Amino acid sequence: MNKAMRSESFTAWAFMAPGLLFLALFTFWPMIYGIPLSLTDYSVIAETKYVGLDNFTRAFQDHNFLISLWNSLVYVLIVPVIQILSILMAILVNSRIPGVKMFRAAYYIPVVTSMVAVALIWSWLLGNNGVVNYLLMQAGILSEQVSWLSTSSTALYVLMFITMWKGLGYYMMLYLAGLQGIPADLYEAARVDGAGPLRLIVNVTIPLLRPHILFCTLISVMGAIRVFDEVYILTKGGPGTSTLTSSVYIFQKGLEQFNFGYASALGLIVSVLVGALSVLVFRLNRKGGVNSY
Amino acid sequence: MAKGQRYFIIYLLLILLALFMMGPFLWLLSVSLMPGRNVFASPPAILPTFIGFDNYVQVWEFMEFPRYIWNTVVITLLGVVFNILLSSLTAYPLATFRFKGRNLVFTLLISTMIIPSATAMIVHYLTIQSLHLGNTFLGVVLPAAVSVFNIFLMRQTFLGVPADIRDSGKMDGASELRIFLQLVMPLVKPGIAVIGLLEVMAFWNNFLWPIVVLEDPQKYPLAAALTYLNGQFSYNFGWIAAGTMISVLPIIIVFLFTQKYYMEGIAGAIKG
Numbered sequence: 001m002n003k004a005m006r007s008e009s010f011t012a013w014a015f016m017a018p019g020l021l022f023l024a025l026f027t028f029w030p031m032i033y034g035i036p037l038s039l040t041d042y043s044v045i046a047e048t049k050y051v052g053l054d055n056f057t058r059a060f061q062d063h064n065f066l067i068s069l070w071n072s073l074v075y076v077l078i079v080p081v082i083q084i085l086s087i088l089m090a091i092l093v094n095s096r097i098p099g100v101k102m103f104r105a106a107y108y109i110p111v112v113t114s115m116v117a118v119a120l121i122w123s124w125l126l127g128n129n130g131v132v133n134y135l136l137m138q139a140g141i142l143s144e145q146v147s148w149l150s151t152s153s154t155a156l157y158v159l160m161f162i163t164m165w166k167g168l169g170y171y172m173m174l175y176l177a178g179l180q181g182i183p184a185d186l187y188e189a190a191r192v193d194g195a196g197p198l199r200l201i202v203n204v205t206i207p208l209l210r211p212h213i214l215f216c217t218l219i220s221v222m223g224a225i226r227v228f229d230e231v232y233i234l235t236k237g238g239p240g241t242s243t244l245t246s247s248v249y250i251f252q253k254g255l256e257q258f259n260f261g262y263a264s265a266l267g268l269i270v271s272v273l274v275g276a277l278s279v280l281v282f283r284l285n286r287k288g289g290v291n292s293y
Numbered sequence: 294m295a296k297g298q299r300y301f302i303i304y305l306l307l308i309l310l311a312l313f314m315m316g317p318f319l320w321l322l323s324v325s326l327m328p329g330r331n332v333f334a335s336p337p338a339i340l341p342t343f344i345g346f347d348n349y350v351q352v353w354e355f356m357e358f359p360r361y362i363w364n365t366v367v368i369t370l371l372g373v374v375f376n377i378l379l380s381s382l383t384a385y386p387l388a389t390f391r392f393k394g395r396n397l398v399f400t401l402l403i404s405t406m407i408i409p410s411a412t413a414m415i416v417h418y419l420t421i422q423s424l425h426l427g428n429t430f431l432g433v434v435l436p437a438a439v440s441v442f443n444i445f446l447m448r449q450t451f452l453g454v455p456a457d458i459r460d461s462g463k464m465d466g467a468s469e470l471r472i473f474l475q476l477v478m479p480l481v482k483p484g485i486a487v488i489g490l491l492e493v494m495a496f497w498n499n500f501l502w503p504i505v506v507l508e509d510p511q512k513y514p515l516a517a518a519l520t521y522l523n524g525q526f527s528y529n530f531g532w533i534a535a536g537t538m539i540s541v542l543p544i545i546i547v548f549l550f551t552q553k554y555y556m557e558g559i560a561g562a563i564k565g
Contacts, residue, residue, distance in 0.1 A: 005392070008391065008392055012392035013392070015383070015390075016383045016398070018382060023405075023439060026437075029416060030413040031413075033416050034415075037412070037415075093307070097300060100307070103311055105552050106314060106315050107311070108548070109315065109318065109545055110314055112498075112544055112545065114498035114500065114516045114519075114544075115500070116500050116517075117321075117537045121318070121321050124321075124324075124332045124530070127333050129334070129337065130333060131332075165313075169314065173556055229501065254412075254414070254418075255414065255418060
């Protein structure tokens with residue numbers, strides 16, 4: 001290595017040092033430290049002991065944890081719904097007509113507002129005497145009021161709806177970016193071959209959006225498994241355990257009951273699950289379809 | 294299909310969708326403008342029948358809004374400055390320098406995107422406590438002071454800067470730091486703007502971590518204060534609606550004025 005390059009190496013590391021230091025402390029350290037922590041009974045009150053795999057055996061016998069895992073998996077059901085709706089929205093706002101940019105911005109506003117505000121609005125709208133019940137009853141869809149967020153059979157699905165409503169604009173913009181990258185002459189060619197609007201979407205748009213679909217599916221799967229804010233603000237896991245998701249349960253165990261060791265073990269299990277699901281998404285996405293991209 | 298007919302259908306769909314996405318906010322606005330209105334009255338008030346600003350005036354005084362706005366602004370500014378500085382400094386060598394260990398840094402950065410960490414918040418809490426930063430704004434900001442996403446986003450921007458800029462600076466005998474600050478940074482303003490916007494929104498809306506770190510509710514930012522105050526004034530719909538409007542309006546205004554940059558940043562997420 002010559003002198004110039006050595007000096008360049010030194011400068012490079014000097015530039016990166018502060019950023020890398022923060023990453024080491026707040027990104028790499030949590031990844032590593034969670035593992036030894038999960039093998040202890042670390043809490044604030046008692047002395048810390050090494051407990052081996054006890055936390056993990058306990059986790060798989062912990063009824064509430066298993067329920068929370070199941071609820072998180074149910075939450076993943078919103079992923080395909082979000083993809084389909086946001087692709088349709090992206091196609092709609094990709095129309096070249098006056099004022100369409102205004103609509104794009106309007107659909108994006110739920111994304112930029114805080115979940116605290118969004119949760120508050122929906123908790124009012126969905127209340128017993130709220131607007132949603134009123135409108136549904138006026139339309140003849142419901143015969144009596146439903147307490148959407150305090151009924152075990154509906155609460156989780158209502159939360160999923162709120163998550164979806166807030167996220168649609170985000171995915172719409174990602175898909176819109178994808179749509180705008182598709183060359184117009186591809187559509188032209190397909191149209192010359194006699195393809196109608198539906199066939200254009202199925203045979204041209206969807207295959208060419210493939211990388212975007214993969215990316216969006218991945219981030220929404222991760223988002224769904226880790227869902228926290230809306231659940232914590234609106235139901236705290238209740239009624240009963242009907243909306244207890246794994247992130248909420250880990251938070252309760254860790255930062256509310258200060259069971260750091262046990263909570264870390266639960267976190268590791270969830271991390272492995274998320275990793276496995278991501279691999280699955282990659283596999284599914286590679287299988288079948290047109291690999292023209 | 295005739296052009297007019299097509300336009301009609303598209304606009305109809307656009308407007309229906311806008312009602313679905315914007316309706317809840319407009320409804321909140323109407324509740325906030327009707328002092329004394331009960332949101333659960335039957336039939337529910339959907340459109341405002343009268344307008345008054347009492348809710349805003351009262352909530353502003355009773356909830357000490359200026360204090361919470363100040364807290365939010367300080368936290369957001371700190372977060373934005375940290376993110377811009379640290380991600381630029383880290384990304385610049387990755388884009389332009391040839392140095393030993395470059396691939397190692399890349400591998401490490403990418404690994405953080407693949408391996409999810411569900412326990413991060415717990416370890417952050419322990420770290421912040423051991424640094425004696427509990428109950429401080431720095432404790433709120435530091436865990437999110439830099440992100441791998443932002444580093445990649447800045448690197449992408451630096452790659453667009455011509456290499457001869459740095460060479461010509463060297464020719465004039467300028468130090469690497471001076472070249473970076475005076476010649477390169479002015480050229481990557483769009484990238485800085487994107488990170489600035491994304492982080493303004495992230496820090497402004499963050500509520501959970503501040504509640505975990507800050508023991509003193511007087512130090513809460515707006516989003517956290519709202520959850521706290523909802524419990525105290527849950528019967529006063531007008532106040533809560535007005536308070537919520539005050540907390541979301543700044544971010545909506547910032548977004549509307551900067552959406553071009555913002556959208557580019559979001560779209561860049563896929564490439565990054």
